[in-house]
Amino acid sequence: MIQEELQNLEKLAEKVGIKLQQLEQDNHALNEEVSVLRDTLEQKERLLEDFKNQIKLAKLVNSLPVEGVESTELREKINNYIKEIDNIIAYLSE
Numbered sequence: 066m067i068q069e070e071l072q073n074l075e076k077l078a079e080k081v082g083i084k085l086q087q088l089e090q091d092n093h094a095l096n097e098e099v100s101v102l103r104d105t106l107e108q109k110e111r112l113l114e115d116f117k118n119q120i121k122l123a124k125l126v127n128s129l130p131v132e133g134v135e136s137t138e139l140r141e142k143i144n145n146y147i148k149e150i151d152n153i154i155a156y157l158s159e
Contacts, residue, residue, distance in 0.1 A: 115154050
């Protein structure tokens, strides 16, 4: 009788050990997923900030007074700078 109870306790302890190991593996996997998601979120936040800056630049370009050829050239240069910044952001996002 005592031997049966001891065997039952051993089986129970083994099951608890297996469950603990499984939960530790699950916890590790979830922690890795959280880390990946945090990195993704940070990247998206940086991209959002970059897009906000692009919008500010575009508004600045559009707010320049249109006076002759110099203003048009200035707008073209600024637009080219914005396109180059877009290309750099796209390259860094890869």
